[in-house]
Amino acid sequence: MKRLRSILFALTVLLLASAAQAQQTSVRATVPFDFVIGNHVYPAGEYALKSITINDVPIRVENLQEATSRFILSGTCTSDEQSTSTKLVFHRIGDRYFLYQVWEQGNTEGREFPVSPAERQIAQNREKRELVVVAANIE
Numbered sequence: 001m002k003r004l005r006s007i008l009f010a011l012t013v014l015l016l017a018s019a020a021q022a023q024q025t026s027v028r029a030t031v032p033f034d035f036v037i038g039n040h041v042y043p044a045g046e047y048a049l050k051s052i053t054i055n056d057v058p059i060r061v062e063n064l065q066e067a068t069s070r071f072i073l074s075g076t077c078t079s080d081e082q083s084t085s086t087k088l089v090f091h092r093i094g095d096r097y098f099l100y101q102v103w104e105q106g107n108t109e110g111r112e113f114p115v116s117p118a119e120r121q122i123a124q125n126r127e128k129r130e131l132v133v134v135a136a137n138i139e
Contacts, residue, residue, distance in 0.1 A: 025051040025059060025102055025111050029088050029136035035097040037061060037072050038116050048139060049088075049102055051111075059102070059111060077101055077112035086136045091129040093122045100131070104138055 028048045035042050046064040051057075052071070062069035083103040090097045098119045103110040115123075123129060 024054065025049060025104065026139040027086055027088070027102060027104060027136040028064075028139050029134050031088065031134055033097050035090060035099055036116055036118060037070075037099045037113055039118070040070060049111075050139070072113060074102075074111040074113050077110045079108050079110070082106050082108050083110065086138050088134045088136050090132040090134065091119060092132045093119065093129050096122060097132060102136075 026049070028046070030046045031042070031044055033044050035044075042061070042063065043066075045066070048060075048062045048064055050060045050062070052060050057073055057075075058071045059074045060069050061072055083105055085103070086105045087103050088099060089101040089103065091100045092098075096118075098116060099113055101110050101112045
């Protein structure tokens, strides 16, 4: 009986670990413009965005051309329908771009970044934000 419990416990742990792994963010995209996350400006280029923990809160943003990376806090965003593509969603205000969300194809949950102070300030002086979508790939 003890052995059966141990086997069931091990199977449960494996199932939970695989489900958690499936929810982690891991995308790659070529961004054709400079953009902002938080208080940092990122140059146009190829980026990998990966969650580093099971809860997905910190996201590692890596510039693959410059071999530099930063960790950014993110929150969960949801949709009633599954995302039809893997993508990065930006707010564009004037000529500035702010990373807003990351979605992986087939998921109803994505990652969302807080509105930066710079975006808030610029938004006060402009009429509207436009959404700009950049295609990405799952890594």
